[in-house]
Structures are given as C-alpha cells and as structure tokens.
Amino acid sequence: MTLTPVLSRYWDEPESWTLDTYRRHGGYDGLAAALAMTPDEVIGTVKDSGLRGRGGAGFPTGTKWSFIPQDGPTPADQSVPHYLVVNADESEPGTCKDMPLLMATPHALVEGIVIAAYAIRSSHAFVYLRGEVVPVLRRLQAAVAEAYAAGYLGTDIQGSGFDLELVVHAGAGAYICGEETALLDSLEGRRGQPRLRPPFPAVAGLYASPTVVNNVESIASVPTVLARGTQWFRSMGNEKSPGFTLYSLSGHVTHPGQYEAPLGITLRELLEHAGGVRAGHTLKFWTPGGSSTPIFTAEHLDVPLDYEGVSAAGSMLGTKALQIFDETTCVVRAVRRWSEFYAHESCGKCTPCREGTYWLVQILARLENGTGSEGDLQKLLDVADSILGKSFCALGDGAASPIVSSIAHFRDEYVAHVEHGGCPFDPHLSTLMAGQLT
Incomplete structure (x- = not known):
C-alpha cells in the first residue's frame, strides 16, 4: 500500500x-x-x-x-x-x-x-x-x-x-x-x-x-x-475506517517519523517505507497506538492498522503511535517505565487508579531488580484487574493494558528476572541472553 x-x-x-x-x-x-x-x-x-x-x-x-x-x-x-x-x-x-x-x-x-x-x-x-x-x-x-x-x-x-x-x-x-x-x-x-x-x-x-x-x-x-x-x-481506507491518517513510527526503526497513509496499512508495509528495523536487529514487540494500548509482537506485522483490524487482534489503534522495540529491549523494563509515567500522571480522583498504579510500579521494580517472586506475576495481574474497567477514566485502563499483554506474550522473560536475580539484558548477565529466553 x-x-x-x-x-x-x-x-x-x-x-x-x-x-x-x-x-x-x-x-x-x-x-x-x-x-x-x-x-x-x-x-x-x-x-x-x-x-x-x-x-x-x-x-x-x-x-x-x-x-x-x-x-x-x-x-x-x-x-x-x-x-x-x-x-x-x-x-x-x-x-x-x-x-x-x-x-x-x-x-x-x-x-x-x-x-x-x-x-x-x-x-x-x-x-x-x-x-x-x-x-x-x-x-x-x-x-x-x-x-x-x-x-x-x-x-x-x-x-x-x-x-x-x-x-x-x-x-x-x-x-x-x-x-x-x-x-x-x-x-x-x-x-x-x-x-x-x-x-x-x-x-x-x-x-x-x-x-x-x-x-x-x-x-x-x-x-x-x-x-x-x-x-x-x-477512496482511501476501507468502508468502516475510511480516509488517511498520520502514523508515528519511533524507536528502533531506521527512519522514524510521520507516515501519512490510508487506514488499514500494516506495520510490515510501513516498515518498508521506513527502512525496516535498525540494521542487524529484529522486531521484538511494538505498540499500535501508544503506550496505553496492549502490545503486539512480530506475529502481528500484517494486522490492518484500522479500528476494526487492531481491535480484532486484541489491541486498540489509539493515536497510531507505533513504538518499535527490537530484541535488545527488556520488556519488563519498558513496561515499568510506562507504569511509572501513569502512576505519576494519575490525578488521584479514584481509588483503583490512584492506589493501583502505585502498586504496579512497586511490583515491577521488584521484578526488574531481581528481588521479586513468581507470585508477583499473579499480583501484577490481580492489581491490573482491579484497575481495568474500574477506574474513573481511561488512564487506569492505559496503565493496566501493557502489563496484561506483556505477561501474555513474554511471561518467560518475567520469570527469567526472578530465576536469575535480575534483568537478563543487563550486561553483567548477558550470557543469559544466549538461548535461555524465548
């Protein structure tokens, strides 16, 4: 396209x-x-x-x-x-x-x-x-x-x-x-x-x-x-999602920037225009609509980037902010950084978001630092469940969505943080990257 x-x-x-x-x-x-x-x-x-x-x-x-x-x-x-x-x-x-x-x-x-x-x-x-x-x-x-x-x-x-x-x-x-x-x-x-x-x-x-x-x-x-x-x-897009729109590509991509295209284009097609993932690396995960949307992986490269296509695949088109992360990125660290943002920006009006985002950050910090337990994964999901759909506005949903989706796609990586006492992408633990994570 x-x-x-x-x-x-x-x-x-x-x-x-x-x-x-x-x-x-x-x-x-x-x-x-x-x-x-x-x-x-x-x-x-x-x-x-x-x-x-x-x-x-x-x-x-x-x-x-x-x-x-x-x-x-x-x-x-x-x-x-x-x-x-x-x-x-x-x-x-x-x-x-x-x-x-x-x-x-x-x-x-x-x-x-x-x-x-x-x-x-x-x-x-x-x-x-x-x-x-x-x-x-x-x-x-x-x-x-x-x-x-x-x-x-x-x-x-x-x-x-x-x-x-x-x-x-x-x-x-x-x-x-x-x-x-x-x-x-x-x-x-x-x-x-x-x-x-x-x-x-x-x-x-x-x-x-x-x-x-x-x-x-x-x-x-x-x-x-x-x-x-x-x-x-x-004449552009499709029947339910017609017209053109701006897609923002950032992160580990050769030529980041704004790409205006018909709704329904795929990330695979956009990456062809943007020179692909940076040289020598492969796509690991990406966001279809900013950090508040459930993450996608390389298996979602051909999902039509329109409202219906992205929703059917389990995420949201959102603001069409396509953040690209390659295999050198620790998903736990990325999700923790996003969670810190949402905890900081919570207005504090409702309890699920005010308290829940705080605890999400604490648990993710333990996991990234290697002091967490495998039970913390269930705690994360439980806290996210207490926020998702129960907060006063969509900020709470935005905080919970990347956590739930990242555990669904990269549970082994979370477990590796527990088993090895820290982030397997840390230079001091770099040998763990050789085949121990899927």
Whole structure:
C-alpha cells in the first residue's frame, strides 16, 4: 500500500506554516465550500465521509457534531451558547503527530475549526494546547493572527455573516487533561480531573453548555473533505475506517517519523517505507497506538492498522503511535517505565487508579531488580484487574493494558528476572541472553 500525503503533502516546503503557502495549496477552499452550505449540510457531508476521530477513540466526527442540540440556524438564535474545543494536549508516550502538524501547517487546524464551528453553530472556539511545547504555541498563535487579519476569523467571516472568536489556551502540563472532561475543567480554571458522565459534553460541557471536543488531526482533516468531497475521502481506507491518517513510527526503526497513509496499512508495509528495523536487529514487540494500548509482537506485522483490524487482534489503534522495540529491549523494563509515567500522571480522583498504579510500579521494580517472586506475576495481574474497567477514566485502563499483554506474550522473560536475580539484558548477565529466553 502506498503512502497518501494529504495533511503532510508540503511539510518540506520553506515556510509551510504561513497563510500564503497554505492558500497556494488550496487552503481555505474547504471553508468556502462549507459557507455555501447550511450548517446541517456540512454536518451531513462530514457524516457521509465517514471521518472518525483521530484522537484515539475513533468515534465518527459528524455524528459527534450532530449530538449538539440545535435551537436555531445561527449562533445568535441558540438559547445557550455552543462551544468547540480542540484537544491539542498531546502527551501519550510515543505519540507525536499533532505537534508536527501544528508546526508545519497550523492553518489546516484553523480552517477546520471555522468549518466545525459553523456546522455546530458556535461563535466561540478554543484550542487547548500542551503548554510545554512553546514553539508550537507561538506558531499557532501567529497563524491565528494571520487568519484574523485575512478575515477568516472574527466578525462576518468572508462576508458570510458568521462570527467566530478563537482562543489558544496553553495548559499547565498534565496527561490527565488529554481526557476531554478533565480538559474542560482545566480550561475553566479548575484542577484537571475527569467528570462523571452523563451529562456528556454535547449536553453540558464547557461552562455547562453544549460542547464538541475534537482532536487536532480530526479537525485538520475536515477542510479536505469539504474541498474534495466524500467520495475522494472514501477512496482511501476501507468502508468502516475510511480516509488517511498520520502514523508515528519511533524507536528502533531506521527512519522514524510521520507516515501519512490510508487506514488499514500494516506495520510490515510501513516498515518498508521506513527502512525496516535498525540494521542487524529484529522486531521484538511494538505498540499500535501508544503506550496505553496492549502490545503486539512480530506475529502481528500484517494486522490492518484500522479500528476494526487492531481491535480484532486484541489491541486498540489509539493515536497510531507505533513504538518499535527490537530484541535488545527488556520488556519488563519498558513496561515499568510506562507504569511509572501513569502512576505519576494519575490525578488521584479514584481509588483503583490512584492506589493501583502505585502498586504496579512497586511490583515491577521488584521484578526488574531481581528481588521479586513468581507470585508477583499473579499480583501484577490481580492489581491490573482491579484497575481495568474500574477506574474513573481511561488512564487506569492505559496503565493496566501493557502489563496484561506483556505477561501474555513474554511471561518467560518475567520469570527469567526472578530465576536469575535480575534483568537478563543487563550486561553483567548477558550470557543469559544466549538461548535461555524465548
């Protein structure tokens, strides 16, 4: 399967981030098409395209927009205001697609925001951006200023009578704020913690008003759908997972980076484009959607990387962060590092996650250091079971999933840590690597 650069087609151009470059490549044509339609027609077009959320859950974008209660044809006619919030708090370990997109083509997001806000009859939109990425923040703010000056934001956009104010908000650095309701609490000035649902954001979101929360890539994909049509978009991918998307390859791969391809491409095909696993080494395990998804092994190289294919194989497509690990990697050490991240980032609101992630780290530390017992493997599974599906939000699931899957695929390696009093990948125990682990 070949790559399909759409969002990334001119990332390598000088000053790709400017309004002039964006317009030279058809920028804001999608907005012109949208403003010639009614808001309901725009929602219908996005529905017909089959565009699914690119933030991890894969929920149909147009359907999500249609959940917003519509009281009148324009924002001024609504009994309560509607809000659009873009989740740019990209912080999943291994995930790096939204930040490069915003650095290279921020106007794709701005145009998508105007179209989405018009569709849901919103006059106020927000981008919640991870505060640590200051260069991205400045790049996006500059693009927003350009859009205001060119009449793509503000009052009477392009003579349509539609008004939109866009605010770029920098978060303070919390993984939990990637969860949409925690993001809304943070945006309102409160501590970022997930809300009890229902009510869902479409009914009572930002400031208790109907709100759509979408990922950066989801919104940035909308302009091309409007400009080129639903049939063009559906010509890529498959029936249930149509279109193109960004796959992030990192780790032990010859050429790490962003690879834009149709949904349904396999890791084997992506590795061919990326030069394969680094020279002299072989694939051991990998993540299909970031560290919060169950891991895959070399036997999963031909799993279609779409929502249905990955789910059928026992994992989740998530953010399409493909972290590649070769045979030199200790799976126990890798999983412990991920677990330390989740324990640190747990907001502490619910007991299963707050206590469970702490104990996962303690047990994994014993196992890696060689002071654990074989019974610790069952303890790990028991603690993971007490978290999985029982925590307040998906952070707990993300902490438990790589543990359960790594034990399923590499139980012998965990046992070797117990039997040999430490990590068999430690240089002092390197002789254990010669045939003693399967």
